[in-house]
Amino acid sequence: MWLAQLSVLLLLAFVADAALTLWRRGGATERRRARVMGGSLTVFILGAGCFVALVNEQVIAVPYLVSLPFLIVLAAMGYELSYDVLRAAELARELRASEQRMELAASAAQLGLWAWDMARDEIWATDKARELLGFTQSERLDFNRFLNSLHPADRDSVSRAVAKAINGEGEFESEYRVARQDDQTLWIAARGRVEFDASSKAVRMHGVSIDVTARKQTEAEVQRQSAELAHVARVSTMGELAASVAHELNQPLGAILSNAEAAEMFMNQNPPALQDVREILSDIRKDDERAGEVIRRMRALLRKREIELQPLDLNSVMEDVFRLVGGDAALRKTAISAELSPRLPAVRGDRVHLQQVLLNLTMNALEAMARQPPEKRRLTVRTSLNGNGTVEITVTDSGDGIEPAKLARLFEPFFTTKPNGMGMGLSIARRIVEAHRGHISAENNASGGATFRVTLPVTTEESKP
Amino acid sequence: MNAAKPIVFVVDDDASFLTAVTRLLRAGGYTFETFTSATEFLKTPPADQPGCLIVDLHMPGLSGLELQEALVKSGNSLPIIFLTGHGDIPTSVHAIRQGAEDFLTKPVRKEQLFTAVERALARDGREREVRERARGLRARFDVLTPREREVVRHLLRGQLNKQVAADLGTSERTIKAHRANLMAKLQVQSLAELVRLAQESGLFADPPLSS
Numbered sequence: 001m002w003l004a005q006l007s008v009l010l011l012l013a014f015v016a017d018a019a020l021t022l023w024r025r026g027g028a029t030e031r032r033r034a035r036v037m038g039g040s041l042t043v044f045i046l047g048a049g050c051f052v053a054l055v056n057e058q059v060i061a062v063p064y065l066v067s068l069p070f071l072i073v074l075a076a077m078g079y080e081l082s083y084d085v086l087r088a089a090e091l092a093r094e095l096r097a098s099e100q101r102m103e104l105a106a107s108a109a110q111l112g113l114w115a116w117d118m119a120r121d122e123i124w125a126t127d128k129a130r131e132l133l134g135f136t137q138s139e140r141l142d143f144n145r146f147l148n149s150l151h152p153a154d155r156d157s158v159s160r161a162v163a164k165a166i167n168g169e170g171e172f173e174s175e176y177r178v179a180r181q182d183d184q185t186l187w188i189a190a191r192g193r194v195e196f197d198a199s200s201k202a203v204r205m206h207g208v209s210i211d212v213t214a215r216k217q218t219e220a221e222v223q224r225q226s227a228e229l230a231h232v233a234r235v236s237t238m239g240e241l242a243a244s245v246a247h248e249l250n251q252p253l254g255a256i257l258s259n260a261e262a263a264e265m266f267m268n269q270n271p272p273a274l275q276d277v278r279e280i281l282s283d284i285r286k287d288d289e290r291a292g293e294v295i296r297r298m299r300a301l302l303r304k305r306e307i308e309l310q311p312l313d314l315n316s317v318m319e320d321v322f323r324l325v326g327g328d329a330a331l332r333k334t335a336i337s338a339e340l341s342p343r344l345p346a347v348r349g350d351r352v353h354l355q356q357v358l359l360n361l362t363m364n365a366l367e368a369m370a371r372q373p374p375e376k377r378r379l380t381v382r383t384s385l386n387g388n389g390t391v392e393i394t395v396t397d398s399g400d401g402i403e404p405a406k407l408a409r410l411f412e413p414f415f416t417t418k419p420n421g422m423g424m425g426l427s428i429a430r431r432i433v434e435a436h437r438g439h440i441s442a443e444n445n446a447s448g449g450a451t452f453r454v455t456l457p458v459t460t461e462e463s464k465p
Numbered sequence: 466m467n468a469a470k471p472i473v474f475v476v477d478d479d480a481s482f483l484t485a486v487t488r489l490l491r492a493g494g495y496t497f498e499t500f501t502s503a504t505e506f507l508k509t510p511p512a513d514q515p516g517c518l519i520v521d522l523h524m525p526g527l528s529g530l531e532l533q534e535a536l537v538k539s540g541n542s543l544p545i546i547f548l549t550g551h552g553d554i555p556t557s558v559h560a561i562r563q564g565a566e567d568f569l570t571k572p573v574r575k576e577q578l579f580t581a582v583e584r585a586l587a588r589d590g591r592e593r594e595v596r597e598r599a600r601g602l603r604a605r606f607d608v609l610t611p612r613e614r615e616v617v618r619h620l621l622r623g624q625l626n627k628q629v630a631a632d633l634g635t636s637e638r639t640i641k642a643h644r645a646n647l648m649a650k651l652q653v654q655s656l657a658e659l660v661r662l663a664q665e666s667g668l669f670a671d672p673p674l675s676s
Contacts (some may be wrong), residue, residue, distance in 0.1 A: 247523055247550030251479045254550065254571030258485035261575040265492035273492075280488065287481055327550075330525045 008049045015041045029087075033080060040076035047072070106208070114192075115206035116143065118166075129209055132188055134180035151177035151185065166202040170194040175212065187216035226431055227306045233428050234301050234356050240363065244327030249294050252287035259284050297324065300352050307353050307435050311346040311459050314354070314383055314391055321358045322381075325366065332366050333374040339382040347391050347456040349436050354456075357429040357440075361395040361452045364425065367418070368399030368450065390438075390455040398449040402442060410442050471586050472516035473497040476506050476532065477548070478524040482571070486519065489575055495582065503527035507535055511543070515593055517566065517585035519578075522549035522556065530556070533563050542592060544585035548573060595665075602666035605651055613647040616640060621660060621669055 019038025023031050054060045103126060106113050112129025116122070123141035130137060133149045143162075147155055154176035165172035172192035177185050192207025238245070263280045266273035297320055318340060329336050362379065369377040380396040402410065402417065409415045411430040416423035426440075433440040438456035445451055473495050477483045483499050490497045500506040503520070504527050518536075522529040533545050544566035547557070557568045566588060567581040609617070619629040626644065630637045653659045663669045 243551050243553065250550035250571040251482055254548075254573060255479070255482040255485040257572035257574065258482070258489045258578075262485065262488035262492045265489070265575075269492075276488065280485075283481060283484065287485075290481070327523065330523055330528075333528075 008045060011045055012042065036076050036080060040073045044073045110211055112209040114209065115204060117204055118202055132186060132209055132211055133178055149178055151179050165194050172205060172207060186211055187213045223306055230353060230356060230428050230432060233424055237359055238298065238301060241324060241328060245298060247327045249291055252291040255287045256284050301355065305352060307350045309348040309350060312349040312351055313346055314393060315340045315344055317351055317354050318358060318381060318383060320355055321362055324359060325362050329366060334366055334369060334377040334379055336379045339380065341384045344383055344385060344391055345458045348459040349456060353432045357432050357454065360425045360429050365395050365397035368397045372399060386455065389458050391458055393454045394451050396445060396449060396451040401444040401448060401450050407442060469515060470496050471589065472514055473519060473582055474506065474516060475519045476500045476503055477521040478502060489578065493579055503532035506532065510541055515589055517544045517546060517582060517589055519546045519548055522547050530560060533560065533565065537563060544588050546581045546585055599665060599667050602662055603668055606666055606668055608650050609647055613643050616643045617647060617663060618669055620656065621663055
């Protein structure tokens with residue numbers, strides 16, 4: 001008897017504790033639920049207890065009212081259940097509305113939304129996102145299908161950007177081309193964020209994509225125009241170098257002709273001087289390669305082309321420049337000294353365009369010293385690695401230097417310090433250097449003359465194109 | 466030829482071209498010496514060696530023109546053939562004015578080169594002969610006394626004995642005696658012969674002949 005009453009009391013304590021915990025935990029809904037559940041269970045237990053007592057005392061006959069507390073509890077629980085169902089429906093409606101609002105906003109902004117479930121390798125994407133990538137509304141998307149829809153040249157960089165986001169930063173950002181079935185190539189800019197689970201394993205990435213083709217076209221047009229301008233400047237530079245280039249080219253050509261004629265004479269001797277002829281043939285081949293090299297360097301400079309960034313050894317660019325201006329420097333009786341750092345990391349650069357910049361600086365320096373007596377003409381070119389992950393090239397002359405007032409305007413278009421200069425060289429040089437994410441500056445030396453300084457960032461493997 | 470065999474000196478900073486040209490010269494039967502810079506050549510300039518010089522115009526350090534200048538200054542009259550990868554008119558004019566024998570552009574055909582070398586060697590030979598002869602003549606004039614040389618100078622101006630005597634403040638007879646002596650020493654028969662000899666020797670070139 002006592003045992004039964006004790007167990008009822010324990011049950012009550014448990015219910016009260018559970019209700020209290022629920023109450024403490026949650027907001028308004030949880031509190032109300034705690035009230036309803038706790039209350040109804042208390043009523044049920046108390047009712048059941050009283051009922052048992054009444055039956056025991058034989059005040060009432062046995063089974064009649066058994067269902068009464070149950071009914072109360074069922075009613076309360078049924079109420080709660082239907083409330084949950086209604087609430088779920090409401091949530092679903094709200095979600096749909098919010099989704100619609102999102103899609104409206106997204107489609108108004110031409111944004112494609114997407115989410116990539118990495119565990120199942122499934123990509124959910126809005127209609128707009130599918131349209132951008134050239135997929136139909138219903139086909140199933142996974143990462144590989146996404147990757148294959150990209151321009152082949154961009155696949156690596158996108159994969160790298162995704163891997164980088166998953167393995168660390170959590171932020172994904174990339175621009176890539178999509179070659180669609182309709183033969184249209186779109187430029188897409190995409191950003192995403194990775195969700196990690198408790199063990200910091202990437203589980204999902206969601207993000208947006210937008211069509212940036214128009215912007216890219218404008219950029220390309222600007223780039224094309226500046227490439228055009230740079231090309232014109234290069235051609236005119238080559239004009240200035242014509243004498244030196246002709247000299248450089250005629251050197252091997254002259255050797256080839258003389259060698260060939262000497263060979264003819266050796267062959268006509270009796271007996272023919274075959275050993276001489278053999279040596280001559282090998283020399284002719286070498287000189288032919290030398291002439292070809294001169295032409296290759298010139299053609300590279302004269303070709304019209306846009307900037308293409310590739311890992312590049314600046315020392316070798318500088319050596320090409322020395323070969324191009326070597327003849328000119330000799331004509332101008334100027335000594336060039338090169339202090340090229342032997343351990344120079346590669347930069348991301350375009351050989352021809354950087355060659356143009358360095359050629360321009362070198363020729364300016366040669367010109368700046370024209371009024372100095374020959375023994376004072378000294379051109380020094382240095383390459384070095386800076387601490388902050390940049391490579392630096394300096395071109396130092398021993399000329400008159402630059403008027404301080406003109407120093408600041410040196411890189412402006414149409415600004416020139418030369419009597420018959422156009423004022424294009426340095427402004428084009430700056431544009432090229434900036435397209436390499438580098439920096440160009442000029443200063444006067446304490447010991448006279450001027451120094452031009454170009455810094456370019458060192459290439460890193462994972463850097464984005 | 467009588468004296469030493471002429472040598473073709475070649476100065477060019479381009480090793481490959483230098484080899485090629487000397488092969489050609491060797492096949493053509495010439496004797497040659499090569500130098501890779503003007504400075505190297507000037508270190509030991511050939512003294513009184515018949516020959517000619519083939520020089521590249523544009524070289525680092527001393528250029529071809531400067532080499533020419535240095536030679537002219539030192540009285541070395543070796544004929545110079547300039548070779549250049551790129552010839553501009555002002556430079557060639559300047560070089561020719563300074564007495565360059567020829568001005569060739571690379572690539573140069575062997576006929577052109579050999580013709581130029583032949584012409585240069587011929588000129589060198591000719592000039593050498595003239596100089597040789599002049600030297601001999603000068604030796605003959607060396608035996609004259611200063612007074613006799615003075616008389617020659619006046620005779621070369623076309624003066625008569627009387628005028629010479631008046632100018633030198635002496636008698637016509639004395640001048641006559643001087644004249645007979647010097648003509649005997651120089652082994653000439655007539656005044657005309659004396660004049661030719663004096664001109665060839667180059668000794669009396671400085672005073673103007675007229676007036």
